[in-house]
Every structure is written in structure tokens, then in C-alpha cells.
Amino acid sequence: MTLFLMALGMLLTTVVLLGLAGFLVFAERRVLGLLQNRHGPNRLGPFGIGQALADALKLMSKENFVPAFADPVLYRAAPVLVAFSALASFAVVPLDRGFSWAGDWNIGLLFILAMSSLNAYGVFLGGWASGSKFALLGAVRAVAQLVSYELPLGLALLAVVLLSGSLSLNGIVQAQWMPYIVLQPLGFVIFLIAGVAETHRLPFDLPEAESELVAGFNTEYGGMRFGYFFLGEYLGLTLIAVLAAALYLGGWHGPWLPGWIWMLIKTFAVIFIFFWLRASLPRPRYDQLMALGWKILLPLSLLNLLCTAFAAALWRLG
């Protein structure tokens, strides 16, 4: 019975997350419309909210075919890997005090990093297995970008772990007597930039830069397989936002309102920043992207970690 309930709960969580991803696609188009002084999709349903459903139906009703020049097994497996790794990461994210699947897991943060490296594999294998030049170039860019920005991301997270003394997300949120953005302003900025690069969102969407690579690693994909990549991208975006809310903005802590509402408000605020970035910033050149990652963010994150460690040692001594 317990097992059955757990399975049901997991199914429900998955459905909610998929719905959220669909809604985010719609929300992004509306926000972009707002920022660019135009309407965006507003025909279907109130405020055009039915657009998300229509998009999903369109993707699902399209034919799933494998190009003749593709590697058939890996071509089918890659999109599933992307969507799975993004979904699995949410298991360790707490929505409220004691409201999560595995928020107390003592390697929660490491689990998220591990899943994000699996995500890189999905993207890479998808691009490679497509057997076309655009897709391969996109995949190469994606892997190089993900590997380069995982380092600053991990180092920024390490400073948070150092402050809170815990690797579980529940533990980190509980340890925040004040939001860590106050103690770790530099770490927060590094985390946000590296997070945008990790999810290859604009302005760091070079793996799928449409002006050069058609659609990058998912050029050859169509129908629901493309939909999986899309889901993975928006779930990854949500994950980075949720992490920013839990690790730097104090998670469920907040006055008056219940904890999960605070968590949602903070998450959506960070997601809004992502949309805003997309509307405001141009895409950099690839070498500029690499230089930013290795020559600026990595030393800064090391400095941040060093200072945090020094301060923590002083605080403990004094």
C-alpha cells in the first residue's frame, strides 16, 4: 500500500512538473511580448493560457521518425536521458519544511551535480547520434560549455556548503538564519551566470544558436523527441531557479505567508530574471563564452571560496 501511494505521488509530482514546464513556455512568450512591447500568444483561453496545451498537443501528434543517417539506439535514448535527469533532480528539492521526496538526503547537492552531468550526456549523445554536422557542432559546443561552467557552479555551491555545514537541501535551508545572498553576493552572481550557461539558455545558447547552427544539437529531432529536449531545458531552468531560491534566497523562510508560497514566489522571481536576460542580452561569441568561464568566473569563484573559508575559520576561532 505504501509502495502504491509512493508510486502515485511520484506520478503526480512528475505530471505537475511537466505541466509547469509547459506553462513556462507560455509564460516566457508572454513575458517576452511584454518586454518587447507586443502581445505574445493571447488567443486560446484566458490570457492565451491554452497555448501551452495546444503546443503540447501539436508536439505529441507529430510523427516520431529516425533519420536514415542517425544512430538509431542512441538517437532514441538521448532525449529520454535529458528529460529524466532533469526530472530526477527535483527529488531532493524541498518545497516546504519537511515537504520533499529526499530533501534530507545527505548528498542532495552532489546528486543534483551528478544529474546535471547526465544531462550533458543526453545533449551530447543526441547531437552525435543525429549524424549531421550542425547537430554534432552543437553537441561539441554543449559539452565544452557544460564542463567549463560546472566548475564555477560547483565552487560557488561549495561556499554555501561550507557556511551551512550540510550537503542536504533541507539542511542548507534550515541553516539560513539570514538568506545567504547577503553573505554570498558574489557566489550568488556566479551561481546565476553559471546556471544560465548550464541550462544553455540565452544569452548562452550557443549549442543551439539558430543563426549559425539551424537548431544545434536538436536539429534532426521532431515531434515528442524534440519535446523531451524542450522539457529538459525548461525543467533545468526551473531547477536552477529553485536551487537559487533554496540556497541563496532563504528557501521557505519568510514572514506571514506559508513556506511553500514563499518558495514559489522566490523561484518564479528568479525565472523571471532568466526571461528578462533573454530579452535584453545579445549572444556572445564562443571564445568570449569560454574566456568568461575560465578566466573570470573560475578565479572569482575560487576567491569567493577562499574568503568564505577564511571567514568561517575566523568566526569559529573567535
Added chain:
Amino acid sequence: MTALLVLLLALIVLMSSAALLVVRSPMHGAVNLGVTLLALGILFLVLGAPFVAALEVVLYVGAILVLFLFAIMLLRTPVQPEPEARWRSGFWWPVILVLLLAAVVILLFTRPPPLLTVIREIGPVIIGRALFGPYMWLTEAVALLLFAVIGAVLAVHRREGHDA
């Protein structure tokens, strides 16, 4: 339950590492290696070492295998439809070996040694205490070694005269 899971994982590890030896395309080999490492990670998890499991995935799958992937891509091996028959004919030997090894593993785990009954979770805190307690000098020595590698790379680059 745990014993069953361990057996299943061992089987996956054996199968995928055997497949790694026989597949033709290097990319399929890399994918098989990835599956092996993932299954090993889960095996560590089941046996009560979550921290090692996470490191296995983050370091080996997330970093080292990526290097393999880059090497494979620089070799410019095109995607090609494989002759299925050869793959199947080459696959029987590893299957037999896997079955043999599986039998050994089953024997190992059905005999009394109370291996699975004494699983105790070793969390990150215990590992940290050990690394920076009794093994501190060893840890620092390894860190120094890493520093030496960086220095060596730098020195080589300087000598060739194209340092960035």
C-alpha cells in the same frame, strides 16, 4: 531485496563492461562505459556509501568520460549503420563469461558470509572527518601532486613557446 538489487547491478556492470569490449563503434563503447560507471555508482549507494556513489558519477561520468568523448570526436568517426550479424556473433562469448561470473556472484552471496547484513551507511561527514583527520597529510600530498601536474603543463607550454 538488497541482495537482489546488488545481483542485478552486478549483472548490469558485467554485461555493459563486456559489451564495451566487443562493440565496434568507439562511441558505443563510451556509452557502455558510462552505463558501467552509473551501475557501479548505484552499487556503492546500495552498499551504504552515498558519498562515493555521488563522486563516482560526478567525477568519472561527468569529467573523465567527457575526455574520452572528446578524443572520440577528434578521431572523426562517422555514424555508420553497423552490420548487426557480426555484433551478435561476437556477443556470445561475453554472455557465457557473464553467466559464469553471475553464478560465482550468486554463490558468494547465498553462502552465509553476513556481508549484506552489516551494511552501515558511511555519509559525507564521516568521510570528511577521515580525510582531514587521520589521513590529512595524505590528502594534502595528493593536492600537492595535482599542483605539480598544473605546473608541468605550464612548463611544457612555456618551452614550446606558445603560452597563452
